[in-house]
Amino acid sequence: MSSDDEQPTEPADGGPEQLALIRETVRRAQVPKAKPRTWRGAALAKDRPVARVMVDKGVLHLDRLWDYAVPEELDAAAQPGVRVRVRFGAGTHQVRGGRREGGGLIDGFLVERLAESDYSGPLAALAHVVSPEPVLSPGMLDLARAVADRYAGSLADILQLAVPPRNGKAEARPSPDPLPPPPAPDPGPWDRYAHGPAFLTSLAAGRTPRAVWTALPGPHWPEELARAVAATLASGRGALVVVPDGRRAARVDEALTALLGPGRHALLTADSGPQKRYGQWLAVRRGAVRAVVGTRAAMFAPVRDLGLVAVWDDGDASHSDDHAPFPHVREVLELRSAHDDCAFLLGSTSCTVEAAQLVESGWARPLVADRARVRAAAPLVRTVGDHDLARDEAARAARLPSLAWQAVREGLRDGPVLVQVPRRGYAPRLACERCRTPARCRHCAGPLAAADERELHCVWCGTAENDWHCPECGGFRLRAQIVGARRTAEELGRAFPAVPVRTSGRDHVLDTVPGRPALVVSTPGAEPVAEGGYTAALLLDGWAMLTRPDLRAGEEALRRWIAAASLVRGQDEGGTVVVVAEPTLRPVQALVRWDPVGHALRELAERAELRFPPVSRMAEATGRGAAVAEFLATAELPPGTEVLGPVPLPVTEPGRGPRRPGDPPVGERWERALLRVPPGSGAALAAALKTAQVSRLARGGTDPVRIRVDPPDIG
Template sequence: MTEEDGGQLALVRAKVRRAPKPSQAPAPELPIARVAVDVSLAHLDRPFDYVVPARMHEACVPGCRVRVRFAGQDLDGYVLERVAESDHRGRLMPLRRVVSSEPVLAPEVARLARLVADRYAGTFADVVRLAVPPRHARVEGEPATEPTPPVGAAPATDLTEPAGPWQEYDTGPSFVDALRRGDAPRAVWSALPGEDWPRCLAHAAAATLAAGRGVLLVVPDHRDVARVDQACAELLGPDRHVVLTAELGPAERYRRFLAVRRGAVRCVVGTRAAAFAPVADLGLVACWDDGDDLHAEPRAPYPHVREVLLLRAHEGRCAALVGGFAVTAEGARLLATGWAHPLAASRSRVRTEAPRVFVAGESDLELARDPAARAVRLPHRAFEAARAALAAGPVLVQVPRAGYLPALACQTCRGPARCGACSGPLQLGAAGQPPACGWCGRPAVAWRCPTCHGTTLRAPVVGARRTAEELGRAFPRVPVRTSGGTRVLDTVGPEPALVVATPGAEPVAEGGYAAALILDTWLALARADLRAGEEALRRWFNAAGLVRSAGDGGAVVVMGDPGIPAIQALVRWSPVAQAERELAERQVAGFPPAVRLATLEGPSDAVTDLAELTQLPEEAEVLGPVPLGDDEEAGVRLVVRVPRAGGTRLASALKAAQGVRSARKAAGAVRVDIDPVVLG
C-alpha cells in the first residue's frame, strides 16, 4: 500500500466515525410506549416507558410484541398502551424493534392478567405467559379468515325449543332467555343425573351467540373437550367455534388463537389453557366440574380456572355458569352470598332421573345375611347387583387410584386411621419408625380404632388392574375392560361388560350403564387432604351420573360406611346440601373459601425471611412453620389465613415482601400459593 493509499483509507475511516447514527426521532403522535417487560422479578412488576422511534410508529400498536433494552440485555415485552408523555423525568430509551405488529395481547386480557396477578400475589409476566401462546411467524403471515355470521342464521342451529334441555330445570328457561337478551345471569348449575351436559353447554352457547356476544366454555380434560366440541358442531354448525388446548401443536394453537383474537370465531371450547382466550365481546363464561384439580394451574402464580372466569365475568359484566354433577364449597359460597343463583331441577325430577343408590351393609337385616358386607371389597349385594345388571348392559366399577398409599387404615374395618390428638391422617413413618400423623407429626403409639377397636394398621394397595383380575375370576364369561393410567377409554358399547375405571377415566356408555359399583370409598376418604370428602363425593357423583335412571333399572352400589355424610349425600343425590354442609364446616375450621389462606413453602431461612418482611393485616393468623419432610432439604411450610375481607391486603403484603427479597437478590425460592387446591 502506498503512502497516498494509506492517507485515503484514514480519511474514509474518519468519515465513517463521524457518520450520524440512524434517526431515533420519536413518533409524531403518542411517542411513548408503556411496555410490560417479560421479567418475573416481583420488584420489577410494573410497566416501563420507552420512546417509539418514528420508523416504528405504524407497527407499534397496543398489544404487539416488542424487543427492548432492559438491565443491559435485550428482552421481550408487550406494548400496553401509547401515551403522549411519560411520568419518568430522566432519559428514555427507544424500542429496539417491533417483533410483530399483531396485537396478540387484548386490552381486556391485559387487565385480567393484572387482576389475576394481584389476586394470587404473582407477577404480570407469569400470567401473560399463560394467556398468550408463543409466536409462530409463518402462521401470522397466513390470510385472515372472515368472521362467521350470527349463529341465528346458521341452518344447523335448532331454535324450535326456546329453552332446549334447560327446560328440565326450574330456572333454566329464564336463564336461557337472559342469555338471548344479552343479559349477564350468574348461576351454579347442579346437573341432573345422566344429563347430556355437553348439549346443555352448547345450547347456552347458541343462545349467547344469538345475542351477538362471545362464549368461553372451559372443561377439565381433552375427553370432555371432545364431547363439547361434538355437541357445539352439531348445534351451531361448522366453523362457528374453535377448540383451544395445550395439547395442540404450536402452529395450530397459535392459528386458532389468532382466529379468536381477530374476531373470526366467537365461541371457544377448551381446557384451562383457554381461560384467558381473547373472545370478543364476551357474553358467557362457563366452567364444568370446577372441583376437578385439573382446573388448577401448576405454574406460578397457580390460578384456578373458576376464579379466573369469575374475575372475567365480574369485570366484563358477562354471564357466568359454574356447573357439575357435584357442587363445591366455593359454589355454595357463591350461592350464599347471592353472587350467583341456583340452577337445579326439582326434587321430584331428580328422583325420576337418578339411579337407585344402595350402600352395602346399610341395614341390620343385610348385615345378618352378610356379616362381612362392610369389610370385604365385593360383598354379596354388590355381586348380585352386577350379575343382574349384566343382563341389560355394561357395569361400571370405580376404584380409587393407587396413589393414596401413604394413608393408613384399620386392618379390621378398613376405616381411615386418624390421629388421636388432631384427627389428622396417619401415614407410614421412616424406616424403623412407627406411623405418624400427617398433620401434627405425633407418632401413633398404642393406636386403637374408634369404630371396631382394632389395633392393626394396613397400607392399602388397590388398583384397577388387580380389581379387574378379581372380577375376571368372579365373572368368568363376562369381558372385563380397564380404563385408567396410560390407557383411557372414551366410550364403550351397550353390550354386557365389566368396565373397571379409575376416577376421571370412566368411559361414556352408549345408552348408559346398567349399574355401577363404587369400591373402596374409605380409601378415597383417607386422603391427607381437607378436601378429601368433597373430592370423593365429586368423583362418586361423576360415576353415578353415567348410570341409567331408576325407572330404566339403573342402580349404584356403594361399599362404605352408610353413616358417612358424603355417602348419605350420594344416596339422597343432594349435592347442594352437602356443599352447604362442607362450607359451614370450613367456616368453623377456618379454611377456604370461608377465609383467604396462603401457604409459603421453601427453605426454612427463606420462608422465615419472607414472613418477617410481610406486613400482615392485624387479623392475620400464622400457623407454623412445619417441616415438609424428614430431610432438612425438604423445606418448611408456613400458613397464613385472614378473613375474606382481608384477602386483598394479604396478597398485596406478600407481593411487596417478595419484591423486597427479589431486590435484595435473597437466596432461596419461596412458593406462595393463595387458596391452594390441596390443603393437606
C-alpha cells in the same frame, strides 16, 4: 429504558443490581418528565415516541412497565398490544469510552404509546417489532393484572398463560368472516330445571344472570351447555366455556356443532397442536369466532363482546394451574364476569363448597331440578359397609362383596358395567376406629398424623397431641387404611371369563365404549362414556378416597362417585350403583340421596365454624426452613393473620411420581407454613405476601420461597 448508570438484571445471587433497581425507582419518582433521548441520536417517532413495555421477566421485583424509545422506522408497526423485542439486562444504557454496551434481547408486549416518559435519562430503543398483530388488548391486560394481584404473582407470568406462543404460519393466514348471530334456541333439556328456560331467555335478551347449575345425571349436559352458548350468541355477544380435559371439550364441541353448525365456535385444547390452536385463538381475537370451548388455558381467551363465561366441574384438579402464580379457572372466570359485566354459569353434576358459597352469598342463583326428576334420572344406589364385608365370605376371598357380584351379573345381561377403583398412591388420614370421625388438632383443627406408633402431631401447626380422644363418640383408638387397585381387572376377568374386560386409566384413557356387555375398570376421572349408559357401576374401596389427608376428602370422594354414577342409566331403566363404604358417613348418605348440594351446604357450615377455606382465606409459603422463617419474620401481614407452622414436608425420593414446578428438590427437606386470615382480608394477605417477596429478592435472597394463595391441598 429506565436507567443511565445501571440497568437491573436477574443475577443468580441477587446483589447490587437489585438494590440499584430500588434506588433507581425512587430516583425516577423525583425527576420531572422529559422527552426521550437515545444513545444513538436516531430519529424518533414524531407522535408518541415513548413505548411502555411489559418485559417477559416473570420475577416479582421486575414486575412493572418499562419505557423505551420508538425509532421512526418502527412507528407504524409499534402499536399497543403487539409483541416486541427489547434489550434488557446489565449495561443496556451504559456508554463507556465511546462504546455502547447492550443487554440481551428479550420478548415483551407493547402496552401503550406516550408523548413523554417520567424518566429523565436516555431511553433504549425498541429492537424490533416481532409482529404487527395486536395480541394484548387493554381489557385483557387489566384482567391479567387483577389475576396477578389476587394470587400474589407477577403480570408477566399471567401473560404467559393468557397469550399463546406465536406461530408465523397461523398468523399469516386470514381468519374467516364472522357469521351473523343465530336464532335463539329452544330450551330443550333445560326444561327439566325449574328456572332453566328463564336462564336461556335472559341470555338471549342480553342480560347477565349468574347461576350455579347442578346438572341432572345422564348424557345431556354437553347439549345444555351448547344451548346456553347459542342463546348468548343470539344476543350478539360472545361466550366462553372451560372444561377440565380434552375428552369433555370434544363432547361440548360435538354438541355445539350439532346445534349451530360448523364455523361458529373455536376449540382450544392442547390436542390441537400449536399451529391450529394459535390459528383458532387468532380467529377469536380478530372477532371471526364469537364462542370458545376449551381447557384451562382457554380461561383467558380474548372473546369479543363477552356475554357468558361458563366452567364445567370446577372441583376437578385440572382447573388449577401448576405454574406460578397457580390461578384457578373458577376464580378467573368470576373476575372476568365482574370485569366484563357478563353472565356466569358454574355447572357440575356435583357441587363444590365454593359453588355453595356463591349461592349462599347471593352472588349467584341456583339452577336445580325438583326431587322427582332427580330420582327418575339418578340410578339406584346401594351400600356395603364394614359389617357387611365382615360377614361376607365372597368379600373376604376376593374383595368384592356378594351384592357387587350380583349387580355385575345382572348388569352384564343388558350392557356394560363400570368398576371404579381408586388409583395408586391414595394416603389416608387417621380417623376414629369406632365412628370414623377424622382426627383433628385441638388448636387449629388441622389433620393429625402419626410420627411413630406413640406420638401424634398436627400436619398444619406441628403441635403434638398426646391425649387424643374422639369428640363425637369418646373413642381413643385410631385407624388408617391404605387401599389401592389390587389387580381388579384380573380378578374380574377370572370371575367372568366369557366377558371382555377393558381398562381406562393414566396410561390409556378410553373416550367411549360400546353398549355391549363388558366390564370397564377405570380410575376416578378416566371413566369412558358408554353408548346408552352403563347398566350398573361398582365404586370400590371407598375408604381409600374418604380417608385421604385432605380437607376436601369427603367432597372429592362424592364428586368422583357422582361423576361415575352419572354415566349409569336411571333408576327407571334399571341402573344400579353399589358403593363399598361405610353407609353412615356423610358423603355416602349424600350419594344415596343424590344430594350434592345439601352435602356442600353442610360442609360450608362446618368450615365456617372451624375457620376453613373458602370461608377464611389461606396461603402457603414453602421452602427451606431458614428461608421460610426469614420470610415470615419480615412480612407485614394484615391484622388477624394466623400463622400455622412451619412444619416439615415429606422428603421427595428419586423417581417417586411426577414432579410439578416449584416442588422441593429431590432429597431435600423443605418446610411449609400456612397463613390464615378472616373473611375480607384475602386481598390484603396477597398484597402483603407479594410485597414481602419483592423485598426479599431485592435484599439478595437466593433460597426459593414459593407462595401459593388458596392452595388446593392443605391436608
